Amino acid sequence: MTRKKRRLYILLLCGLGLGSATALTLTAFQDNLVFFRSPSDIMREAPAPNRAFRLGGLVEAGSLERATNADGKPTANFRVTDGAHVIRVSYAGVLPDLFREGQGVVTLGMMLPDGSFRASEVLARHDETYMPPEVADALKRAGHWNPAQGAAPPPAEWNTAPRRGG
Amino acid sequence: MIGEIGHFALALGCILALVQAILPLIGAHRADARLMALASPLAGAQLIAIASAFGALLWAFAVNDTTVSNVVLNSHSQKPLLYKFSGAWGNHEGSMVLWVLILALCGGAVAGFGRDLPSALQARVIGILGLIAVGFLGFIIFTSNPFERVWPPPMDGQGLNPILQDPGLAFHPPMLYLGYVGYAVTFAFAVAALLEGRVDAAWGRWVRPWSLAAWSFLTLGIALGSWWAYYELGWGGYWFWDPVENASLLPWLIGTALLHSAIVVEKRESLKIWTVLLAILAFGMSLLGTFLVRSGVLNSVHAFANDPARGVFILALLMAYVAGALALFAWRAPKLGGTGIFAPISREGGLVLNNLLLCSIAAVVLVGTLWPMFADIMFGAKISVGAPFFNAATAPLAIPLVAAMAVGPLLAWKRADLAGALQRLWWVGALAVASAFLTLLVAGYHVLPALGFAAAAWLIGGATADLLDRIAAFRRPSQAWNRARGLPRAAWGSAIAHAGMGVTFAGLAGMGLATDTLVALKPGEATQLAGYEWRLERIRDVQGPNWSARRATVTVLDGGRVVTVLEPEKRFFPVGRMNTTEAAIHTNALRDLYAVLGDERDGGGVLRLHHNPLAPWIWFGAVIMALGGGLSLSDRRIRVSAPSRKAAAATA
Numbered sequence: 003m004t005r006k007k008r009r010l011y012i013l014l015l016c017g018l019g020l021g022s023a024t025a026l027t028l029t030a031f032q033d034n035l036v037f038f039r040s041p042s043d044i045m046r047e048a049p050a051p052n053r054a055f056r057l058g059g060l061v062e063a064g065s066l067e068r069a070t071n072a073d074g075k076p077t078a079n080f081r082v083t084d085g086a087h088v089i090r091v092s093y094a095g096v097l098p099d100l101f102r103e104g105q106g107v108v109t110l111g112m113m114l115p116d117g118s119f120r121a122s123e124v125l126a127r128h129d130e131t132y133m134p135p136e137v138a139d140a141l142k143r144a145g146h147w148n149p150a151q152g153a154a155p156p157p158a159e160w161n162t163a164p165r166r167g168g
Numbered sequence: 169m170i171g172e173i174g175h176f177a178l179a180l181g182c183i184l185a186l187v188q189a190i191l192p193l194i195g196a197h198r199a200d201a202r203l204m205a206l207a208s209p210l211a212g213a214q215l216i217a218i219a220s221a222f223g224a225l226l227w228a229f230a231v232n233d234t235t236v237s238n239v240v241l242n243s244h245s246q247k248p249l250l251y252k253f254s255g256a257w258g259n260h261e262g263s264m265v266l267w268v269l270i271l272a273l274c275g276g277a278v279a280g281f282g283r284d285l286p287s288a289l290q291a292r293v294i295g296i297l298g299l300i301a302v303g304f305l306g307f308i309i310f311t312s313n314p315f316e317r318v319w320p321p322p323m324d325g326q327g328l329n330p331i332l333q334d335p336g337l338a339f340h341p342p343m344l345y346l347g348y349v350g351y352a353v354t355f356a357f358a359v360a361a362l363l364e365g366r367v368d369a370a371w372g373r374w375v376r377p378w379s380l381a382a383w384s385f386l387t388l389g390i391a392l393g394s395w396w397a398y399y400e401l402g403w404g405g406y407w408f409w410d411p412v413e414n415a416s417l418l419p420w421l422i423g424t425a426l427l428h429s430a431i432v433v434e435k436r437e438s439l440k441i442w443t444v445l446l447a448i449l450a451f452g453m454s455l456l457g458t459f460l461v462r463s464g465v466l467n468s469v470h471a472f473a474n475d476p477a478r479g480v481f482i483l484a485l486l487m488a489y490v491a492g493a494l495a496l497f498a499w500r501a502p503k504l505g506g507t508g509i510f511a512p513i514s515r516e517g518g519l520v521l522n523n524l525l526l527c528s529i530a531a532v533v534l535v536g537t538l539w540p541m542f543a544d545i546m547f548g549a550k551i552s553v554g555a556p557f558f559n560a561a562t563a564p565l566a567i568p569l570v571a572a573m574a575v576g577p578l579l580a581w582k583r584a585d586l587a588g589a590l591q592r593l594w595w596v597g598a599l600a601v602a603s604a605f606l607t608l609l610v611a612g613y614h615v616l617p618a619l620g621f622a623a624a625a626w627l628i629g630g631a632t633a634d635l636l637d638r639i640a641a642f643r644r645p646s647q648a649w650n651r652a653r654g655l656p657r658a659a660w661g662s663a664i665a666h667a668g669m670g671v672t673f674a675g676l677a678g679m680g681l682a683t684d685t686l687v688a689l690k691p692g693e694a695t696q697l698a699g700y701e702w703r704l705e706r707i708r709d710v711q712g713p714n715w716s717a718r719r720a721t722v723t724v725l726d727g728g729r730v731v732t733v734l735e736p737e738k739r740f741f742p743v744g745r746m747n748t749t750e751a752a753i754h755t756n757a758l759r760d761l762y763a764v765l766g767d768e769r770d771g772g773g774v775l776r777l778h779h780n781p782l783a784p785w786i787w788f789g790a791v792i793m794a795l796g797g798g799l800s801l802s803d804r805r806i807r808v809s810a811p812s813r814k815a816a817a818a819t820a
Binding site: 011012015016018019020022023026027029030031033034035036037038056068070075076078094095096097098099100110136139 | 331402403512520521524525527528529531532535536539549550551552553554556557558560561564565686687688738746747748749764765766767769774776
């Protein structure tokens with residue numbers, strides 16, 4: 003085989019590799035990108051049913067309660083707020099160690115028909131002082147907190163939204 | 169005082185590294201033997217300086233010197249000594265000192281073991297390593313001084329994050345850095361080769377052990393991190409596809425490709441340009457990982473020193489080193505033409521395919537990792553890319569890679585007989601298909617685990633077939649033992665590493681069949697999972713050295729016989745006021761029983777119980793891979809500095 007031919011083969015192979023990698027990435031992107039939504043985003047535009055997304059905000063102080071769901075699984079129910087709106091979340095699982103009322107949280111899951119959110123994952127953070135950037139951004143967008151003025155106030159105090167369904 | 173000495177030693181190391189970067193490179197350019205001869209002593213002196221600085225930092229942590237702000241933030245007098253030491257590198261500043269210490273060690277190793285290297289190449293490699301060290305020492309001195317003082321000193325430190333107080337994590341960063349920084353050496357060799365305009369078999373022989381060593385350590389480091397996540401974070405998984413995990417996987421993927429293409433350079437003097445490019449990219453990926461972890465640009469479970477100024481500095485270093493090297497590559501690479509010519513079906517062809525697939529996987533992982541950042545900057549969209557994406561996008565590339573992994577070693581160099589190789593693998597193929605069907609039969613319709621077990625059987629069987637073939641076990645059984653002893657260690661190493669990958673695949677497949685349940689139990693109540701009866705006995709208070717805990721006692725029974733007693737805990741650390749979850753794990757090497765205690769309610773507790781078949785094999789396989797790498801490394805033929813034994817060369 004001549005050098006030219008070999009080079010052609012290698013180029014063809016590289017093209018094939020790159021092409022298939024791109025195709026794979028794009029197809030996988032289409033189905034698997036997970037969007038982040040704050041409670042206000044959900045109120046403005048109802049998310050597509052049966053599509054997982056991330057819901058983030060602050061855990062409303064005093065909202066955490068333990069219950070048992072329809073399958074007999076122990077669940078944790080709490081409310082996530084960005085100051086303007088509130089979403090009820092139910093999670094059948096063990097809450098991460100750094101989960102606290104009044105602190106930022108990011109959950110992964112889907113909306114239920116009754117307007118509450120069923121979380122399949124509540125994301126753990128390594129550090130209790132850490133505010134997930136999307137949550138900080140959501141709070142800023144809701145107009146209830148300017149990070150330049152220090153830490154976020156406790157959400158029970160500044161939640162002006164009417165309680166939805168308790 | 170010790171702190172100031174440490175700080176001074178860092179600055180001294182920086183100056184020495186600067187000199188080390190300039191004089192030997194000029195010497196090599198002008199062929200000035202005296203300047204080139206300075207390279208080794210300078211590398212040695214820099215090593216001594218950095219080692220002193222690191223020693224000073226360890227001292228500050230060991231005696232809990234609360235005038236050093238780094239100690240105050242990350243340590244506490246009540247901590248076991250091991251975690252005082254591991255606390256020294258469990259934070260941003262200290263880990264950077266460890267980083268440059270390992271870099272200086274590599275420089276010292278090139279100086280010490282590299283006496284057989286051509287002096288110009290050695291001088292250039294050490295010079296480039298000096299250049300890298302200057303950048304990172306400057307980074308430490310200007311943005312992350314580990315010896316900064318606080319006045320007045322507080323009574324005691326604030327303690328290390330409790331989930332980091334763990335033996336697995338104590339050794340995770342050093343292993344990982346040995347891997348990351350090892351690629352600095354292959355990078356230095358690549359840049360030196362570009363400067364010289366020459367890549368030959370001797371160069372390949374030198375790059376290979378370094379890429380092997382870096383790869384073995386990186387494999388161990390990633391495995392340790394994943395194992396730690398499995399038993400410490402208590403969520404029952406082992407790999408999150410978290411950006412920071414991906415950041416360690418990227419250099420591993422490129423490094424694996426480099427490892428294989430360096431063989432082609434060494435044996436066949438082919439693929440030279442490609443190998444040089446891979447060496448540059450592998451280090452680029454290491455730097456990218458460093459940048460991603462420390463700048464906080466990515467949303468990750470590793471919230472580590474999120475300081476934009478530091479991020480910009482590391483980004484500048486990344487740009488300078490990688491862009492500089494790539495520019496040099498574009499300018500000089502055409503000079504490094506290959507000489508070996510090979511047919512598409514050949515050992516070289518197989519290795520090209522390996523490289524292509526590994527790089528494609530790396531590209532997919534890179535895009536998935538960085539896309540959220542770009543989407544945020546470009547479109548203001550908050551998105552994340554999780555496990556489903558990575559599984560869907562990498563699996564189709566991993567399947568042909570695994571398929572080729574068993575065939576490649578059986579192919580001859582230059583031109584090979586694919587049908588013949590496949591013929592020798594027929595029983596392995598049958599084994600793989602059988603394991604897939606067996607999985608479907610036993611476990612029900614689970615496609616991915618079935619594929620995983622098939623891959624495991626294919627890889628382990630393929631490695632065995634390769635070894636049997638090499639020692640001619642069937643053709644001349646009487647001489648098999650002698651041939652096995654005469655087989656080069658590199659051949660054993662590669663077969664063992666491939667088999668180790670198979671063991672890891674078996675573990676991954678087993679985890680694909682894992683089952684779990686979430687129950688609220690009162691003392692005395694029991695639940696069923698995976699054929700076992702799990703009974704909660706009691707929940708009580710216990711006291712540890714620097715924590716107190718609630719501990720549940722769960723008895724696991726198999727048909728009335730007690731298998732084990734699991735004691736998951738929720739610990740509370742008064743220093744730092746933190747809770748951690750301690751999963752309780754019982755393993756018998758074939759399966760893990762895994763219990764996590766959740767919150768307590770109505771006199772009972774919420775328990776998350778897992779049955780994880782073959783879980784330990786994931787990390788066990790990684791250890792086997794690293795052992796294979798180590799065995800290859802001990803091969804006489806790649807230890808250039810060792811006096812070559814004619815007899816060994818003749819049998820090999």
